């Protein structure tokens with residue numbers, strides 16, 4: 001556990017598209033940032049829920065895959081040297097003299113003059129199957145997200161679940177994997193008709209094996225390396241599926257967690273903000289992106305980008321008191337080192 005907190009100008013909670021753009025907007029106004037996310041990668045919903053889907057309403061990009069948008073946003077933020085604290089939810093907010101001290105579940109602590117909450121629908125975490133010892137396999141052979149399909153080339157994969165993610169990834173991974181098996185406790189899957197039709201074709205062609213009605217019962221392997229997934233039918237009879245990876249797709253849960261207890265005004269589970277500045281009901285704490293609400297709010301990435309700019313301008317006097325802020329275009333100001 002850290003003892004002295006890191007010092008920064010702005011602590012950003014959430015490394016989704018909006019939190020990432022807030023780093024850029026703060027950076028342009030000479031404010032440094034530390035960024036926290038419960039996920040072990042930046043990108044929020046874009047990375048966790050739809051990395052390979054194209055987005056059509058990002059200005060200047062007629063079409064851009066969600067994962068690529070995240071990459072571009074991280075690249076745009078990079079010149080300002082953000083420090084990321086990924087893989088652990090923010091759990092604490094304290095006050096230390098004129099600073100907020102934000103802490104996460106791993107014990108990292110950051111003291112900041114202002115806090116920007118860009119937490120979307122809350123901290124992302126997978127719904128884990130209750131299998132003994134699963135933690136030892138996580139990140140090595142048990143994955144709750146597919147970041148790059150290529151990582152699974154030539155692998156024997158067990159997918160667990162019966163919804164869109166299970167079906168879509170079975171269809172997609174069948175193109176690169178040696179073997180794909182889907183374990184589901186019902187014979188019927190719930191997914192888009194087109195995906196179900198493709199799954200049927202792949203099953204008939206022997207490219208995907210349906211293991212139904214079965215559920216996960218255990219893992220066999222050592223040192224985080226999986227040898228087999230144990231499944232059981234509804235009567236408890238067990239079978240062994242030789243496999244390199246298990247992908248449980250039982251949905252991602254979002255949790256507002258401690259943010260809900262920071263004394264902020266909420267409106268229908270979202271943080272109420274003043275639209276011109278994105279200021280919350282607590283001085284020095286701002287909220288932007290999906291978590292923020294005001295009359296007429298559109299839950300769109302582009303709205304979040306504008307909110308990041310508004311919040312950064314409102315935070316400037318807190319970080320640089322007494323310093324006049326002259327509004328400048330990026331074309332006039334340029335980037336650090338340019």
Ligand SMILES: Cc1cc2nc3c(=O)[nH]c(=O)nc-3n(C[C@H](O)[C@H](O)[C@H](O)COP(=O)(O)OP(=O)(O)OC[C@H]3O[C@@H](n4cnc5c(N)ncnc54)[C@H](O)[C@@H]3O)c2cc1C
Nearest residue numbers: 014016018037038044045090119120122123124289290301
């Ligand atoms: C399938 C799908 C398609 C979409 N298509 C479009 C589209 O075409 N155009 C569009 O504009 N929008 C689209 N959206 C919506 C868009 O993704 C969201 O508006 C956007 O992601 C909001 O960004 P954000 O940064 O505010 O929050 P998020 O992307 O939700 O990111 C918030 C991050 O904060 C983290 N976090 C929350 N609480 C904590 C905590 N306590 N500690 C640490 N980390 C925390 C979360 O883990 C998460 O990573 C789509 C959404 C989905 C699901």
